[in-house]
Amino acid sequence: MSLQLTGVSKSFGSQPVLDRVSFDVERGTRLAIVGASGSGKSTLLRIIAGFEQPGAGEVRLDDRLLASATTTISAHRRGIGYVAQDGALFPHLSVRGNIGFGIPRSAAREGRIREVMELTSLDADFLDRYPHQLSGGQQQRVALARALAPDPKVILLDEPFSALDTGLRAHTRAAMTRALSQSGVTTILVTHDQEEALSFGDQLAVIAEGRLVQAGRPAEVFDAPASAEIAEFLGAALFVPAHANADARAVCAFGDLPVRHDLSAGARSVRAMLRPSQLSVGDNAGGTAATVESARQSGSAVELELRFGSAAGFSLTHRVPLYEAHRFPVGRTVSVHVDGGVVLYPETAASDPVRSALAP
Amino acid sequence: MPAGVADRKRPPVGLVVFAVLFAAAALIPVGYVIQAAFAMGWQQLADLVFRPRVGELLTNTVLLVVLGVPCAVVLGVGGAWLVERTTLPARRLFAVLLVMPLTIPAFVASYGWASAIPSINGLGGGLLVATLAYYPLVYLPALASLRGLDPALEESARSLGMNGWQVFLRVILPQLRLAMLGGGLVVALHLLAEYGAFAFLRFETFTTAIVVAYQAGFAGPNAAALGVVLAMLCFVVLVIEAAARGRLRYSRVGSGTQLPAPRVELGRAAPFVVGALLVLATAAVAVPLANVGRWLFATDAADWQPLLNATWQTVVLSVGGAVAALVVALPIAWIAARYPGRTARTLEGAYYVASSLPAIIVALALVTFTLRVVPAMYQTVATVIAAYVLIFLPRALVSVRAGVAQIPEGFEEAARSLGVSPFMAKLRVTAPLLLPSLAAGAALVALGAANELTATLLLAPTGTRTVATGFWAAASAIDYAAAAPYALTLVLLSVPAVALMFAQVKARRSR
Structure with missing residues (x-):
């Protein structure tokens, strides 16, 4: 058995x-x-x-x-x-x-x-x-x-x-x-x-x-990691504040996205989790606008620091292949697309015990 | 496994029971000293102790330790540093020459000197012979520490602008502190315990005086009172060493490295250093051996005739001592290596104190104990073997404990997960891996026992003559020729043990 x-x-x-x-x-x-x-x-x-x-x-x-x-x-x-x-x-x-x-x-x-x-x-x-x-x-x-x-x-x-x-x-x-x-x-x-x-x-x-x-x-x-901490432990994850709509969609800095799993348990303020692999960066319009703040070569890739919104907004690091890096010079405004949906978690205080226990 | 898990495991009860019983037996000499002091009462003890004669003995003994230990430390550390960290010519040869005095029992060296220069005696003679005989006890640990030191420390010191001499004083020497203290302690205990070497040179210490008192009045109050004072001296030495050591631990050894350590250029000093080392080697090795050789030429067939029987009896007693020491050492070594904690530390402490008492006190205690408690054991082979176990237990303990510690517990667990019972796992995995350490420990005990004189003189059954007591009987009767074959045998018996200790030190780097 x-x-x-x-x-x-x-x-x-x-x-x-x-x-x-x-x-x-x-x-x-x-x-x-x-x-x-x-x-x-x-x-x-x-x-x-x-x-x-x-x-x-x-x-x-x-x-x-x-x-x-x-x-x-x-x-x-x-x-x-x-x-x-x-x-x-x-x-x-x-x-x-x-x-x-x-x-x-x-x-x-x-x-x-x-x-x-x-x-x-x-x-x-x-x-x-x-x-x-x-x-x-x-x-x-x-x-x-x-x-x-x-x-x-x-x-x-x-x-x-x-x-x-x-x-x-x-x-x-x-x-x-x-x-x-x-x-x-x-x-x-x-x-x-x-x-x-x-x-x-x-x-x-x-x-x-x-x-x-x-x-x-x-x-x-x-x-569908059961908690934000598990999501982070299992691999690189991005969290952005979000607002859940009734029709299994959520609005966040990346626009109106489908929700794959809602694990927020009805919390008032929620955040959306997505994996870096869901992001793609292009120079055409249509996605979320971001500014290339800096570019740093790391092996066969270039790490771009992208800033969303004004100086008060948030930034994230995105890797693009070296041969594509020339398309995204510092200062250029680019367009960020998200494939696949997000997972929603409640917004919690930073000092979650499970989180510190999982930190690699 | 999370750190600290092992600390919370408890050793098996059966093992602890054995270790406690053995520790209790090992503490018989300590008990004897305490009992003797109390039985006599303060008045009688004071009458026996506060005498000009005891004052004289005390002066001799304290001077011997206070002067002898620093000399031995200087020779030992200096020698180790020269062969390990300088461009000394022929340093491989000197590395071996410097350890060779250990192959010559101190009482044989004393016989060599006394028969060459009959006027040698007193404190000066005692210091000369004993320091030369015992400095390798500092040399070996110092050599081991130097080999274990990470050369990166010295390189860092040099990169901070220190010259060779400053590196030695400020980086190397502090790291040798443990070796110096540990070696110095062993030398001090040997100086307190030595009988034969000093008796030859007519230099009186507590130990020689106790033997004399024993010969005159058996294990009576006089011998016992002197024994109490000698035990106190040992205790003082232990306390001083423990205080100086502080929180440092003996087991701390640098991780070592494959990179060879930098060597200091001796330059123009080289000829003088070589000259000094040659003088040392001559005094410590050549003089005693040459005189043994000289007397060998004066022997006739009758001098060689009792040797075979004495060797046989020595082998029986020392192999018996070695096996018994292993049996006693195994439970505590196992507990100390596998279940470190308070139980282990307490038991180890008991063994440590018990084994630091001089052979003469062990002998007195066993005479008294057997006569009063088990008269059937008095002057039997079993009692001699018990004395060897008490005296040489640390040699077995160190080897066996290191051996057990080297075998990961994971081996036994792996065997059990393969369907092999815990007992068979020990038999098929642990025992074969432990065998070399057991053999090394047994060899060190056996070879120490083969050279043991003081306790054997007091405890051996009538008619038993070991090589050491045979030598002693002949030499103290000034029959130097008859003593020579025994002396040669004693030296030859010591060579394997010393080679083994030297090899263990040399193996340091490969770890």
């Missing part, structure tokens, strides 16, 4: 780390949990793995109670694999010894080792190498192969790519995601990287200050 968490709470001393976290992960699906550092996401994973005991709540796997405040099944009896941030490969064992560690000695052992190595795109030449002879990405793939080898019901990944270089990270992530989907194992990934979380799983959960603040399909969560 599934992995099921119900009201899982945990505190270290007087400091609460997890606050009534509940979710279900269907068998064979992948869940990415994203949160800032210190949000409790690693503790959550360690509770599922069996390295920590919850203070309250229950963890069940296929209706079998794994952990509650009073009972706990030892980590080694859960059938849950775990890949740590640094891989935790045993330095005194070869790749064969590491991957075979959790497989009982039998005739089938060697075959299973080769099978999971193939699954994780590891060359058979690596069998007799030692962890220190492997690159970081290879080490992580060996760690995944080792976790997959005993055929666990669930695999937990604790920031497995964060120690890798940028280039290696994308490659390793692709290889590992492929291996996981081929093996069909239920997977939970914990990360602080929004891109990673949005691209990894079937499901995405956002955690802040020990609470699960939103869960759903990644596209849905990104499209």
Whole structure:
């Protein structure tokens, strides 16, 4: 059936780390949990793995109670694999010894080792190498192969790519995601990287200050973040004061725009959220007029600072490709178009606790 | 894992029980001192302590420490700086030469000097021999600290306009403070505990006087009163060191770097520096060894005959001591490395105090304890091994603790998530990784025990003769030739331990 968490709470001393976290992960699906550092996401994973005991709540796997405040099944009896941030490969064992560690000695052992190595795109030449002879990405793939080898019901990944270089990270992530989907194992990934979380799983959960603040399909969560803070955490966002009309439209500095989702809960003053990718800048009329205040080259793009309205208005930074920059010299008045609608949130005081908890 | 989570974990109760029991046993000598002081009562203690003879001993002992420790610190730090941070010619050779005195037990060096220049005696002779024997105890930590220092600090100081000498005084020396204090403390404790070297030179300290009192009146009030004063001196040394250390921690080590540190040009001073180091090496190494060699030529077959049996008995006792020390060290090392917190600090403090008492007090305490509580244990192999554990426990503790700390807990967790039980995870993952540290700790204890003289003299079963006590019997009977084969064996037995310590220091940079 599934992995099921119900009201899982945990505190270290007087400091609460997890606050009534509940979710279900269907068998064979992948869940990415994203949160800032210190949000409790690693503790959550360690509770599922069996390295920590919850203070309250229950963890069940296929209706079998794994952990509650009073009972706990030892980590080694859960059938849950775990890949740590640094891989935790045993330095005194070869790749064969590491991957075979959790497989009982039998005739089938060697075959299973080769099978999971193939699954994780590891060359058979690596069998007799030692962890220190492997690159970081290879080490992580060996760690995944080792976790997959005993055929666990669930695999937990604790920031497995964060120690890798940028280039290696994308490659390793692709290889590992492929291996996981081929093996069909239920997977939970914990990360602080929004891109990673949005691209990894079937499901995405956002955690802040020990609470699960939103869960759903990644596209849905990104499209309709439950709060302005989550919207900002998941990617660059623009907020402008707005006025909601009755016919699912809102008027703001960018004109009269359709409302995709109204999450303002009927608040009197609202603001509209849009993503920078929704903006396009042209020199024809028809859009919102803005003045190019400054231009700064940044790699293959130019960052334009656009000011809307008079000096008392607001400004935003917009990136255009280098080869188009000549069309927007400083001082030129340009026209800004918005594609797609906006999401409405209530206007709140700046000191929102969830916001500070999510700040990357 | 969020910072501070480990602090809130509690060590397993069974482990704590073992650590507490071992700590209680380790505190037997401390208990003996306190009990002796109270049992005698103030009047008797005062009568025994406030005597001209004790005043004389006190003057000798205090002068020895007050003069010997600074000399050892200067030699140790200076030597380490010369080989590590200057363009000294043949510095690799000198790096090894400077540590070599550690291979010669102080009482063997003393025998070398006394048999070469019979007129050497008193405070001057004691200072000469002991300083030369013990300065490597400062040299090694100073060398380790220098290798661990980030050269970027020195480069920054130079970029701020300091010359080489100012960099040494204002940047390097303050960073060596821990090494100097720690090394100085160890030297001071060794000076307080040394018996053989001073007895040879007819230089009386509390330790030599306690042995004499023991030989005359057993573990009676006289020996006990002197023991109380000696223990107080050790306590004073510990307090002074702790106060000077303040809030600094021994474990703090620079992250190090692959970049070689800049070396100071010795220039025209080089020949003089080389000359001074050669004089030092001659006095500390060549003189004792040459005299051992000289007496070896005077030996006949009969002098070599008891050596085999003595070596065998030494091996049995020191291997037993090493294994027992590991058993005692493992629980506290595990708690200290895995569950740092108040429990760990308290227990470590108990072991630390217990192991700083001199061997002679450990021996007195064990004699008294066995006779009064478990007479069956008196003068048995088990008691000798217990004494070795008490005396050399820090050597095992440091190695094992560092070994445990190097093994991330994540390894055991990974093993458990692969379906392996916690016990099997320790057996299959932690144990193999811990083995080198266990071996190193055991080797250091075994080789220390093989050279141990004072406690062995008092505690060994009748008829037991180790290499050290065999040497002592021959040498104190002025049979220098018969002592020579034992002396050679003692030096050879020490070489592996010293090589091991030196290798551990040299490995610093690669971390």
